[in-house]
Amino acid sequence: MRALETILTEKGYVDPAALDRIVEACETQIGPHNGARIVARAWVDPDFKKKLLEDATEAANSLGHISPVGSHLIALENTPQTHHLVVCTLCSCYPWEVLGLPPVWYKSAPYRSRAVIDPKGVLAEFGVALPPDTEIRIWDSTAETRFLVLPMRPPGTEDWTEERLAELVTRDSMVGTGLPKAPDEVTP
């Protein structure tokens, strides 16, 4: 791998300092904390939630402080009737700008192969048990549209601030392989 970087650098195609900055951005700027802020805002602000469901790219960018979102982010609202689950069966498409780089399991053959044919089995492996009458909707990311699941706000958080709520929002809850933390799972 290092040899390829040496060749590309010597030939003037890449600048190692620019590569350093890309790695740094991946490690520090992008990550699920960005998505969590979006979800928490949607939980406390009905107008924002409406905008998010209409045009998630614009809504996410309106928060300003998160890494800018490029084209076509789509928010999927979980309800008591429907649970959304996101996969990319063909490669590893994932909403990097709001969730960071995808975890290894998301890019793995077991997840990519089974999410579309055995979603309940996959959810069980993540410890997610839904009421038996819940409809499960799988979104296969086969184009440049990207999906962010808007999980349901946990009960018992009615008087919580947006900042505290964001602590309940896990990466997996925004992919659909998890649920938000319960209020007693975070320190008050």
Next chain:
Amino acid sequence: MSNTIHDMGGMHGFGPVEVEANEPVFHEPWEGRVLAMQRSMGYTGLWTIDGGRHSLETLPPVTYLMASYYQRWFLGLEKRVVAFGLVGEDEIKAGRSLRPGRRLNRTLTVADVPNTTRRGNFERPAQAQAKFKAGDRVRTRNINPTTHTRLPRYARDKLGTVETVRGCHVYPDTAALGDHEHAEWLYTVVFTARELWGEAADALVKVSIEAFEPYLEPA
């Protein structure tokens, strides 16, 4: 190639999903370097995201399965820089540059990096009216191109419903062949799990794909 190992939806035998607690962003420093090289070389504009995908999809299936994610990216990138005449096979073998590089239209500098954390926009102005609207019943085509496509095997020749019209987007099938701008209408098309997997499937499960108009015919 389209019917290769990357098209995994619905396959059996890969075992359970293994989740790593407190996973780091990169497991080894070289993974970050590969990602950064990929981004940086993508910035030259010589190929698009689908050209990149195509070079992974054409890895031998055994290589694809044995390699880790970033190893695949590395192998794909190495193949692509050779295929585009940017690096010689002899240089790959030597592990160093043997002659000056080609002149590129643009290369990524430190100042450009903030722009690379934002994804490109793949939407394009429509050249024709959309053939389908939300609620239309459609059948996906039974196509098996030897070139790149984003219509997964499990969703070919299946009856579904257009749920949302997503606008006109760069068409991956032609983008991978070098036409970086040709766009087609894109739709979210939803199928019942029973349509995809048979009567034994769960009646409460639905699956959608993002389908380009050439993948669809009226049903």
